[in-house]
Amino acid sequence: xxxxxxxxxxxxxxxxYTKSRIMTDTVLHYCPGCGHGTAHRLLAEVxxxxxxxxxxxxxxxxGCSVLMYNxxxxxxxEAAHGRAPALATAIKRLMPEKFVFTYQGDGDLAAIGTAExxxxxxxxxxxxxxxINNGIYGMTGGQMAPTTLPDMKASTCPxxxxxxxxxxxxxxxxxxxxLPGSYYVTRQSVHTPGNVRKAKKAIRKxxxxxxxxxxxxxxxIVSNCNSGWKMTPADANQxxxxxxxxxxxxxxxxxxxx
Amino acid sequence: MxxxxxxxxxxxxAEAAIRAGADGYFGYPITPQSEVMEYLMAEKPHERTGMVVxxxxxxxxxxxxxxxxxxxxxxxxxxxxxxxxxxxxxxxSYIAGAELPCLLVNVVRGGPGLGTIQPAQSDxxxxxxxxxxxxxxxxxxxxxxxQEMSDFVKLGFELxxxxxxxxxxxxxxxxxxxMEKVELFDxxxxxxxxxxxxxxxxxxxxxRNIITSLDLDPKRQEDFNLKLQKxxxxxxxxxxxxxxIQCDDAEYLFVAYGTSSRVVQKAVQLARSxxxxxxxxxxxxxxxxxxxxxxxxxxxxxxxxxxxMSAGQMVEDIRLAVKGKIKVxxxxxxxGIIPTPDEVVEMLEKKIxxx
Ligand SMILES: Cc1ncc(C[n+]2csc(CCOP(=O)(O)OP(=O)(O)O)c2C)c(N)n1
Ligand code: SF4
Numbered sequence: 125x126x127x128x129x130x131x132x133x134x135x136x137x138x139x140x141y142t143k144s145r146i147m148t149d150t151v152l153h154y155c156p157g158c159g160h161g162t163a164h165r166l167l168a169e170v171x172x173x174x175x176x177x178x179x180x181x182x183x184x185x186x187g188c189s190v191l192m193y194n195x196x197x198x199x200x201x202e203a204a205h206g207r208a209p210a211l212a213t214a215i216k217r218l219m220p221e222k223f224v225f226t227y228q229g230d231g232d233l234a235a236i237g238t239a240e241x242x243x244x245x246x247x248x249x250x251x252x253x254x255x256i257n258n259g260i261y262g263m264t265g266g267q268m269a270p271t272t273l274p275d276m277k278a279s280t281c282p283x284x285x286x287x288x289x290x291x292x293x294x295x296x297x298x299x300x301x302x303l304p305g306s307y308y309v310t311r312q313s314v315h316t317p318g319n320v321r322k323a324k325k326a327i328r329k330x331x332x333x334x335x336x337x338x339x340x341x342x343x344x345i346v347s348n349c350n351s352g353w354k355m356t357p358a359d360a361n362q363x364x365x366x367x368x369x370x371x372x373x374x375x376x377x378x379x380x381x382x
Numbered sequence: 383m384x385x386x387x388x389x390x391x392x393x394x395x396a397e398a399a400i401r402a403g404a405d406g407y408f409g410y411p412i413t414p415q416s417e418v419m420e421y422l423m424a425e426k427p428h429e430r431t432g433m434v435v436x437x438x439x440x441x442x443x444x445x446x447x448x449x450x451x452x453x454x455x456x457x458x459x460x461x462x463x464x465x466x467x468x469x470x471x472x473x474x475s476y477i478a479g480a481e482l483p484c485l486l487v488n489v490v491r492g493g494p495g496l497g498t499i500q501p502a503q504s505d506x507x508x509x510x511x512x513x514x515x516x517x518x519x520x521x522x523x524x525x526x527x528x529q530e531m532s533d534f535v536k537l538g539f540e541l542x543x544x545x546x547x548x549x550x551x552x553x554x555x556x557x558x559x560x561m562e563k564v565e566l567f568d569x570x571x572x573x574x575x576x577x578x579x580x581x582x583x584x585x586x587x588x589x590r591n592i593i594t595s596l597d598l599d600p601k602r603q604e605d606f607n608l609k610l611q612k613x614x615x616x617x618x619x620x621x622x623x624x625x626x627i628q629c630d631d632a633e634y635l636f637v638a639y640g641t642s643s644r645v646v647q648k649a650v651q652l653a654r655s656x657x658x659x660x661x662x663x664x665x666x667x668x669x670x671x672x673x674x675x676x677x678x679x680x681x682x683x684x685x686x687x688x689x690x691m692s693a694g695q696m697v698e699d700i701r702l703a704v705k706g707k708i709k710v711x712x713x714x715x716x717x718g719i720i721p722t723p724d725e726v727v728e729m730l731e732k733k734i735x736x737x
Binding site: 207 | 408446448456458586591592593596
């Protein structure tokens, strides 16, 4: 039997996966194993599959993903901490035919930007919000977030979050689902291949539904911050499964009536 | 001749915005400027021109809506009064840092804090010295009439787009609230032009457009700051505006803007009736400040009195401008009190002529 060479294997007909052309060639600055990169990829793939590059305007505010514009080959605006939904509101209202998304961390969306989040969703702005919940402030070095679990350690709660002193974690996605202006609200994760596939389906819906002009589409992605959590990527994913998911259960919180 | 109307200053801003072809207004109610949004909503600009008008949940949201719209190359604006403008400062700094064009209207009330709803000029420092963080400048226009409230909306948008820089109309509660005859300019249609730098969707014929004020590389960040400073230098060179009233034979000079300048105009008449040869220099752009033009007066006049509805803010810029060559003093009232022409003349006599 003739030997098969590598060149023979690397042929177009054998291609099973390739990087979305909506992702640039810039090397991601995220820590290895961080969920941000996977979430970017899923959104990029959906934008490519739905042929939306020329119609997309994205907003990424301050947070670990502040440099998202370096990775996505679409027009993007960088927002002040917490204000992405306000930018997106204006963009969409001024150019209703465009696809407008925000990509926000939990500190951004559920602490400093809570008002913008609630009011944009309550007005039913026709935008798509991707909410990366890693239970901590990644960018600034692992401080407590509004989503930090009870007793979970962070640099500003080094002995664990004492809820009587520091308040309770906020399930903002549950609140968003109760608002009349939200249209599709779901919670996903990207810590296993199966979950990645489900998350992609959810993102795709949240992007497609924007065309219906029925209100805000909101996808929470429960993610890891292995640097902030001070764990290896594998341990972080396991910790996520054992601790984050019981508190932030995955699944749809609001689905459109078909 | 354009259409004549009797209007409040705030209403004139709103009507001018529609006529200037504004694409969007985002605001939050605050006295004494709430008529801007009320007038816009009553006019249904979405029907008249397609303009978007939205009441935001806060000034924080409003200024960031302005950022989002401006980053799409749209003609967008907001209006507020002092406390609301304070709340916007982070956003204004971002807008300046991302070099976005927009129009901001501050109908100033007295402060600090909640202060009063009465007119004041105590936000001068905030408008012309920065207000938000970082080295940036706002082109600042100071209207002294309802007419100028209307005219400066158009001018403000022109300057904002010419320099990709935020422009502020620094008015006050008196001009916002008072009614005067105004000649409205003819409406211009909303622009359909897609600006090359704006985020409007990446088409195959161009690279993606990114609107950001972030650059973590110190060298590039400094270079960017130098570029901004160069732009500001050009604006200082080209965009200074002012008015001189009865200055030709003046031996003394008042400097005043906005509502104060109207009081001072009366004071000039009063002083001249008493044989004092005094003129009024009215800065129209507070930044860029007419420093050279004021310095040029130092060869002619013996002293300058700055009249302000503040504790004396513009007087600092006048002192810098005259470089110690002649006497400069200040007279002003605070807390929403407007000085009277009598007071002003008395202070000229006391602080400048006699002093
Ligand atoms: C007004 C303001 N306050 C604080 C900060 C500092 N800051 C930057 S990012 C951040 C938190 C980011 O956390 P999160 O939104 O959860 O995103 P992550 O980095 O975890 O992805 C903070 C507090 C800022 N940039 N601006
Ligand atoms: S700090 Fe956390 S959120 Fe930021 S890149 Fe690293 S792992 Fe991801």
